Amino acid sequence: MNPLAADAARMQADVERYVRLESPSADAPRLDALLEVVAAGWERLGGRVWTEPAPQGAHLCVEIDGAAGREAELPVLLLGHHDTVWPVGALPLRAADGILYGPGVYDMKGGLVVAETAVRALRASGRAHRPIRVLVVADEEVGSPTARHLVRDRATGSAAVLGFEPPHPDGGLKTARWGSTRLRLTCTGRESHAALAPDDGVSAVDELVDQLGAVRAATEHREGVLCNAGTVGGGGRTNVVAGDAWCDLGLRFETPDQEADVLARLAALRPVRPGAVVRTEILGARPPWAATPMTAQLLTVATTAGEACGQSVTGRPARGGADTNLVGGLGVPVLDGFGPVGRGAHAPDEQIVISSLAERAELVTELLARL
The missing domain is CATH 3.40.630.10 (Zn peptidases)
Known part of the structure; x- marks a missing residue:
């Protein structure tokens, strides 16, 4: 007993x-x-x-x-x-x-x-x-x-x-334990009136959507790698082309080599739209x-x-x-x-x-x- x-x-x-x-x-x-x-x-x-x-x-x-x-x-x-x-x-x-x-x-x-x-x-x-x-x-x-x-x-x-x-x-x-990294992906565009001058704007929200597709391509179906888009935000009004958008990603890696490779790929992301800016920032990491x-x-x-x-x-x-x-x-x-x-x-x-x-x-x- x-x-x-x-x-x-x-x-x-x-x-x-x-x-x-x-x-x-x-x-x-x-x-x-x-x-x-x-x-x-x-x-x-x-x-x-x-x-x-x-x-x-x-x-x-x-x-x-x-x-x-x-x-x-x-x-x-x-x-x-x-x-x-x-x-x-x-x-x-x-x-x-x-x-x-x-x-x-x-x-x-x-x-x-x-x-x-x-x-x-x-x-x-x-x-x-x-x-x-x-x-x-x-x-x-x-x-x-x-x-x-x-x-x-x-x-x-x-x-x-x-x-x-x-x-x-x-x-x-x-x-x-697998390693874990919290990474923020930020997209910056240019605001403008969504109806009167849509072509003057650069949508950060649309840019983020495309960048998340690139993130998926870099992480999906890879042995020893997991990625979760945990938090998303951005934009302001429906009649304004969004000037900013961001997503916090939760990444998991089985080995240091997998971690280094994926983080290098995400750091190398480039804008799809002329005038957009894309940045990645590591918020925290455990090896x-x-x-x-x-x-x-x-x-x-x-x-x-x-x-x-x-x-x-x-x-x-x-x-x-x-x-x-x-x-x-x-x-x-x-x-x-x-x-x-x-x-x-x-x-x-x-x-x-x-x-x-x-x-x-x-x-x-x-x-x-x-x-």
Whole structure:
């Protein structure tokens, strides 16, 4: 029997408390209010806690000493974030038939509770363990613009990095991640009256439509490449030839070579219409995190830990990007996906399986004791 099963109700209550403290990216007051509650939990575990301020929300750092005799060993970093993609009031919080629904419950407030519960159980067990670092960042969902240096700094010199993002749908861990780039494509034309002098104008909207066709040609049906036109805007009035238009693209790449090739093609886009101007601007990027022998070894330890808990642990690469992309090339073994089992990240049916909270915490407790 899972020794953490008795904690299941408390874990669910903690997740619900975190979810009720809604925390959209860039909403610093709400993010900081949630972080204060998360920090208090780590302080109760005896962690040394401090925050790193940032304009759009502070980041949380925690240090927990190793057990007696292991104080001088390299630490394990537990990595997570407390921002969500959801505006306030977007989704209801509810539980039904063993499933908990709500904004950020899967991505990734459930993971924050798993991490805290695992460390609590580890310290209560009296088992020897390395020092533990914890980093919870405020802007992961928008590319970690203010946290990326902190992520790399806290990961450097660690014995391992464990990410608490959602797992694969079957519970599998994540052993590598595709890179992700947010790119803005901007078209500038020339405004004029759409009826009296249409030929004097240059439509930025029409130019954008054609440029998106060129983007599709550069990315569609290419192995290891994904492209999503996520946001589009421009123009003003129906009786004015549009003078500006733009689109934000979400790009995914399996390898650095694919990334370099596609970005070079998009940077070389040229106007279709005389007088139009086309520009590309990278808004944020995370490099591909490639599988390494070190991560394979870490997965073996996690698999053994799972066997000790009666759990079958598997791992494979993921297409989605996260902060583990930022540390995958630092020469440190990395595994991600230690959050609870569920589905619907960034979707209206975001949910977790309540019973998996205790299961994942048991796995992490065992893994920390074996590292």
